[in-house]
Amino acid sequence: MGEVMQLKTGSEGIGVAGRRFTKVNEIIERHGRTPSALIPILQEVQEEYRYLPEEILTYIAVAMGLNPANVYGVATFYSQFSLAPKGKYVIRICDGTACHVRGSEKIKTALWEKLGLSDERKTTDDLRFTVETVSCLGACGLAPVVMINDRVYGQVTPEGINEIIDQIIAEEEGEKNAPEEN
Amino acid sequence: MNAAERNNFVLIDQQRIEVNGEKSILELARKAGIDIPTFCYHSELSLYGACRMCVVEIEGRGVVTSCSTPPVPGMKILTNSPRVQRVRRTVLELLLANHDRDCTTCDKNGRCKLQELADRFGVRKIRFGERDEKLPLDESAPVVRDPNKCILCGDCVRMCEEVQGIGVLDFVNRGSRVMVAPAFNKKLQDVECVNCGQCSAVCPTGALVVKSEIDKAWAALHDEEKLVVAQVAPAVRVALGEEFGLPPGEIVTGKVVAALKRLGFDKVFDTCMAADLTVMEETAEFLNRIKKGENLPQFTSCCPAWVKYAEHNAADLLKNLSTCRSPQQIFGSVVKRHWAKKLGKKPEEVFVISIMPCSAKKFEAARPEFSVNGVRDVDLVLTTQELARMIRESGLLFDQLEVEAFDMPFGLTTGAGVIFGATGGVAEAVLRTAHSLLTCKPADEYANDGLFNFETVRGFEGLKEAVLEVDGLEVKVAVVHGLGNAKRLLAEVKEGKANYHLIEVMACPGGCVGGAGQPVATGGEAKKKRAQGLYSADKLSQLRKAHDNPAVARLYEQWLKKPNSSEAHKTLHTSYQMRGRITGEEITLLTSKQENKINLAVCVGTCCYLKGSYDTLKKLMEKAESEGVGDRINLHATFCLENCEKGGPSVRVDDTVVSGVTPDKVESFFTENILGKLKIPAESQ
Numbered sequence: 001m002g003e004v005m006q007l008k009t010g011s012e013g014i015g016v017a018g019r020r021f022t023k024v025n026e027i028i029e030r031h032g033r034t035p036s037a038l039i040p041i042l043q044e045v046q047e048e049y050r051y052l053p054e055e056i057l058t059y060i061a062v063a064m065g066l067n068p069a070n071v072y073g074v075a076t077f078y079s080q081f082s083l084a085p086k087g088k089y090v091i092r093i094c095d096g097t098a099c100h101v102r103g104s105e106k107i108k109t110a111l112w113e114k115l116g117l118s119d120e121r122k123t124t125d126d127l128r129f130t131v132e133t134v135s136c137l138g139a140c141g142l143a144p145v146v147m148i149n150d151r152v153y154g155q156v157t158p159e160g161i162n163e164i165i166d167q168i169i170a171e172e173e174g175e176k177n178a179p180e181e182n
Numbered sequence: 183m184n185a186a187e188r189n190n191f192v193l194i195d196q197q198r199i200e201v202n203g204e205k206s207i208l209e210l211a212r213k214a215g216i217d218i219p220t221f222c223y224h225s226e227l228s229l230y231g232a233c234r235m236c237v238v239e240i241e242g243r244g245v246v247t248s249c250s251t252p253p254v255p256g257m258k259i260l261t262n263s264p265r266v267q268r269v270r271r272t273v274l275e276l277l278l279a280n281h282d283r284d285c286t287t288c289d290k291n292g293r294c295k296l297q298e299l300a301d302r303f304g305v306r307k308i309r310f311g312e313r314d315e316k317l318p319l320d321e322s323a324p325v326v327r328d329p330n331k332c333i334l335c336g337d338c339v340r341m342c343e344e345v346q347g348i349g350v351l352d353f354v355n356r357g358s359r360v361m362v363a364p365a366f367n368k369k370l371q372d373v374e375c376v377n378c379g380q381c382s383a384v385c386p387t388g389a390l391v392v393k394s395e396i397d398k399a400w401a402a403l404h405d406e407e408k409l410v411v412a413q414v415a416p417a418v419r420v421a422l423g424e425e426f427g428l429p430p431g432e433i434v435t436g437k438v439v440a441a442l443k444r445l446g447f448d449k450v451f452d453t454c455m456a457a458d459l460t461v462m463e464e465t466a467e468f469l470n471r472i473k474k475g476e477n478l479p480q481f482t483s484c485c486p487a488w489v490k491y492a493e494h495n496a497a498d499l500l501k502n503l504s505t506c507r508s509p510q511q512i513f514g515s516v517v518k519r520h521w522a523k524k525l526g527k528k529p530e531e532v533f534v535i536s537i538m539p540c541s542a543k544k545f546e547a548a549r550p551e552f553s554v555n556g557v558r559d560v561d562l563v564l565t566t567q568e569l570a571r572m573i574r575e576s577g578l579l580f581d582q583l584e585v586e587a588f589d590m591p592f593g594l595t596t597g598a599g600v601i602f603g604a605t606g607g608v609a610e611a612v613l614r615t616a617h618s619l620l621t622c623k624p625a626d627e628y629a630n631d632g633l634f635n636f637e638t639v640r641g642f643e644g645l646k647e648a649v650l651e652v653d654g655l656e657v658k659v660a661v662v663h664g665l666g667n668a669k670r671l672l673a674e675v676k677e678g679k680a681n682y683h684l685i686e687v688m689a690c691p692g693g694c695v696g697g698a699g700q701p702v703a704t705g706g707e708a709k710k711k712r713a714q715g716l717y718s719a720d721k722l723s724q725l726r727k728a729h730d731n732p733a734v735a736r737l738y739e740q741w742l743k744k745p746n747s748s749e750a751h752k753t754l755h756t757s758y759q760m761r762g763r764i765t766g767e768e769i770t771l772l773t774s775k776q777e778n779k780i781n782l783a784v785c786v787g788t789c790c791y792l793k794g795s796y797d798t799l800k801k802l803m804e805k806a807e808s809e810g811v812g813d814r815i816n817l818h819a820t821f822c823l824e825n826c827e828k829g830g831p832s833v834r835v836d837d838t839v840v841s842g843v844t845p846d847k848v849e850s851f852f853t854e855n856i857l858g859k860l861k862i863p864a865e866s867q
């Protein structure tokens with residue numbers, strides 16, 4: 001399991017899980033318990049967890065006095081929300097017309113192959129990478145376009161994307177081996 | 183300004199129609215005798231306006247949905263123009279393309295609105311592709327959900343949310359994957375669905391239907407060894423006729439009995455007899471509570487959907503529910519535990535089948551507390567619709583059957599038991615008996631003075647009231663039907679704003695006459711007629727008070743001794759169990775890898791959350807940290823430990839649940855239950 005799931009306990013302070021959960025409460029408190037606050041709350045909670053775990057959605061329903069069915073409905077309606085865990089790096093391959101014509105499909109296949117993913121398996125087991133397709137990212141001039149978290153990469157080739165991934169992995173490994181600072 | 187405008191008229195298909203406060207063109211057209219087709223319009227639900235089936239053409243405005251467009255004087259409306267026809271057909275074709283069109287094996291076959299409209303508008307070919315995906319059915323509850331048949335009209339969503347006040351179902355996903363489902367796609371048995379079936383009653387297709395158990399009935403009827411006994415609920419006798427072309431509300435009791443006999447039932451009894459017994463028990467309980475001034479208001483407990491609703495949502499008021507079993511279960515008990523014995527039969531040799539207007543009764547009969555040594559008191563529940571189907575299957579011509587009378591001894595009933603089938607009936611029946619018992623005057627003194635009739639609790643108003651003054655005691659009664667109305671009243675009771683002694687709750691709008699197992703009734707009219715049917719049957723009854731029922735009197739003489747006796751308590755009463763409103767996985771907060779550790783779970787279910795369980799949780803985490811024992815605790819937040827009535831916040835420590843751990847009690851709780859258990863003295867900091 002990746003470090004995302006690991007808990008620090010004992011003298012180091014309450015675990016990551018506990019801290020995150022208190023965050024959820026802060027978020028709800030800050031927005032107030034009106035139904036219209038649900039979407040911004042879900043957005044912020046998703047930032048915390050990188051996805052919307054079922055039990056947290058249930059908790060939000062209780063805390064806001066909403067039906068869990070409503071909350072689930074909203075969470076599944078907007079494409080920005082994910083109910084499955086997402087990786088630390090979310091790779092969005094544009095599949096809009098321009099990018100499609102310029103070979104976005106090949107990039108997807110290359111990525112899937114490299115990371116062992118598929119249409120059903122969107123996230124790697126170590127929760128490092130998630131690969132998704134999206135419609136037009138609004139940068140058609142740069143097609144084919146790939147976004148990794150907030151960074152946009154234009155005119156990507158299958159080889160090029162592999163390099164980018166390797167680079168990320170190298171950085172990650174480096175970080176991991178570096179002495180931990182507190 | 184033309185003449186039509188001045189006179190408040192519109193033209194619908196060249197007919198001049200006066201507008202009289204109608205909210206929509208649809209409503210107006212229907213009054214003018216034009217049946218505009220709809221899927222998502224229901225007069226008792228809010229407007230949704232999404233199916234586009236109800237389109238009309240307005241001169242100068244084009245095609246609009248008539249359910250959501252108000253009529254404006256001067257409008258020229260066409261309900262059947264070529265454009266309207268085209269749109270309707272496309273709507274139908276698109277719906278059908280995405281629909282599992284396995285009509286022959288569908289439960290709604292012949293009653294399905296999609297099928298009916300496709301036929302009415304002559305759709306013979308579908309220009310679009312076919313549904314390729316087959317999603318699994320949910321058969322966990324009496325209401326069966328088949329997402330492959332859903333046309334996304336949203337009727338069920340609004341019914342459950344607006345009328346029943348629950349909100350089990352909602353739209354999920356987007357785009358082509360949209361569907362209607364409970365939270366997290368759970369099964370209906372795993373959410374707070376109360377099995378009332380009202381969603382299935384409005385569903386135009388086979389996407390929500392009441393589970394059919396006809397096969398089990400035939401199997402029992404064909405089993406030589408079994409003595410098969412039927413009980414027929416009051417609401418069935420004023421509705422079954424509709425399935426065979428008779429008008430709603432027509433009393434067909436004699437034909438129902440005849441049909442059941444012909445189907446092979448050995449005995450056909452009347453649930454109304456058991457209802458009379460319920461009245462005896464419930465009235466005695468009520469008068470006793472009044473005397474002691476405890477657990478008031480008393481809520482009725484005949485409706486299993488209401489009971490489950492209370493178990494989910496009113497933990498603190500469960501003690502206020504009458505402990506009486508419903509007539510269905512009282513009947514089962516009487517037959518299996520008393521009557522069978524007298525015949526020298528074992529309970530398992532008698533097979534009790536109830537004919538009910540209701541889907542929730544299927545759930546009730548299966549509740550574990552209504553079985554003794556694995557033998558159910560009521561073996562099977564069939565709905566009015568299922569019975570109609572069995573009658574058709576066997577080729578009986580229902581309307582030509584010679585009427586027959588119920589078998590004795592449990593065919594003896596009074597008008598009190600009969601009106602149980604309509605909203606207000608239970609309250610009225612209890613009032614009749616309470617009044618007689620309190621005043622101790624012989625029944626015939628009241629025969630003509632109107633005291634048989636408590637008119638104010640009748641009818642279809644959402645909340646009805648009655649006050650009965652006897653010997654200086656002012657007994658206040660409230661009657662609600664539809665769980666949304668019950669929810670509002672419950673809130674008032676909890677806030678101390680409503681001072682009633684007795685509250686009758688029926689989950690279905692109109693009471694059992696409007697149950698989900700009844701023939702499909704669009705609009706409230708049929709339900710009202712059925713209720714009228716019950717009240718006229720009551721009027722025609724020789725006996726109109728439960729305590730005058732000789733069969734009931736005999737049961738007390740020979741078996742039960744007196745109301746609320748210990749035997750009565752054992753066989754005719756029950757208890758209720760708290761049920762979580764929300765079920766869900768626990769939220770992991772601390773995990774310990776040590777051997778010697780404590781498992782802690784703090785409830786964040788609705789009741790406990792409202793009592794501050796989040797703060798309790800936070801304090802516990804902080805305390806664990808400051809005491810340095812965070813690595814010896816598995817800490818979870820969990821949803822409802824089903825301990826709500828004891829007072830939250832509840833915390834589970836290994837296997838025991840501790841109630842009332844409010845934030846200010848965390849300190850002492852921690853010292854006692856955690857440090858103590860971990861054998862760490864409190865001083866060690």
Ligand code: SF4
Nearest residue numbers: 342375376378379381
């Ligand atoms: S059966 Fe009743 S409670 Fe359950 S989903 Fe349908 S309407 Fe809601």
Ligand code: SF4
Nearest residue numbers: 332333335336338385
């Ligand atoms: S289940 Fe039935 S009532 Fe509900 S949205 Fe689907 S078709 Fe409409």
Ligand code: SF4
Nearest residue numbers: 485540689690694697
């Ligand atoms: S009101 Fe009657 S039909 Fe409806 S759920 Fe209750 S008992 Fe069943």
Ligand code: FES
Nearest residue numbers: 094096099137139
């Ligand atoms: S199509 Fe890819 S950015 Fe527009």
Ligand code: FES
Nearest residue numbers: 222231233234249
């Ligand atoms: S009935 Fe008018 S849009 Fe559905």
Ligand code: FES
Nearest residue numbers: 785787790823825
């Ligand atoms: S909400 Fe039921 S025990 Fe906490």
